[in-house]
Amino acid sequence: MSGSGIVSGTPDTLRATVGVQVERGSVQEALDAANEAAQRVIDAVREGGVADEDIQTERFSINPRYEFDEGPRTRRIAGYEVANQLTIKIRDIDASGSTLDASARAGGDDAVVNGVGFMLEDNAELLRQARERAFEDARQRAEQYAELAGSDLGEVVSIVEDQAPSPQPFFADTMQGRAESAVPIEPGSQDVEVRVTVRWELG
Template sequence: MPTHSARTILRWSMTLALAGVSALAVAGCDATPGGDSDIARQVTVVGTGEVQGVPDTLTTEAGIEFVAGDVTSAMNQTSERQQAVIDALVDAGVDRKDISTTQVSLQPQYGNPDASGSANITGYRAGNTIRVKVERDSASQVLAVIVRAGGDATRINGVSYSIEDDSALVRDARERAFHDARDRAEQYAQLSGLRLGQVIAISEVAGEAPPTPVGMPMPRAMASAPPVEPGQQTVSFTVTAVWELS
């Protein structure tokens, strides 16, 4: 049986052991990594930039249509007239690489239905459409050439404008977007009482307004060049950037 002294020593040993365990637990909590002071402060902002330029290129869809009693006549007349249009464009200085066929069509034409609801084929409608791209300054004259060569069979299916080389506008829009993002980040830094640090990440989204469409009638004949106005085209950029705050 343990003596009184032995029991006293045992009690003190257990007390010290428990105290040691408690101290280790507290120390472990204080040493937890990743405290708030170690978390990097960041700000993520989105900046936009837009620039406008005057389009320098016009694109038009020019079609030829004929209706005839049989397929061969309809197709032949359409093909011959469209070829005349193409030849006239080339003679006017349009590069052949800027002329492309976009549609060839042939559809039967029906008369009025009879009492039973059926209708007979009365002829065929043939169509041939080309896309022509020209410089803005020659656009009016080119449209006049198309109509003069195509005659009453001409169909102008609208025009659109674009910028052939917009690389300078893209650079300008990107720069404006970045400056806009930085201004926003600096404002947030000031509002939070911090300083703007280094850029951590940048991502961008380019956007460009589609070519400006200009509605055109489908003329039967045109004696003079029609007036056309290109207006302006917008090139835009959106930038998402992340900055450090200190």
């Protein structure tokens, strides 16, 4: 028989992509401006308590920006865009709003914040509870079918667990530009689900 167990908990980690996206007339100008702004963002999230191992470069790119001339429809390079973005994990949820705010302010008008979502990294106790509920769910079903078959439930033959993926609630898709005040954060709740298939003998 199959059973499932679901337990809800409060997320303990916020993950976000922060950084800068800069456009200037030349590659060197764009690169210099992006490097300076990205370092300010890194310094800001570090000051907000984000550990070095929770800061990882996700994207770095240099791309020309083209404009099309009227008439012969030829294109020309109008400037260059440099993007430098980091994935950060904020483990202090209470401080996450001020940390995101600080990163946006540090990036100025070139700031980018996106892909913000919550995670449950320390979910060992919730998994234990979900396993208990999943097994009990399967056992109750098995007992009912055994009774319907005019038999008793015997020994457990096998147990196979399937840990269901938990959806991550997002409170924002994209925030670009300068924040005027601390970003309001609502972590809500997140489910941990375990599915289990248990085989019993019929006694």
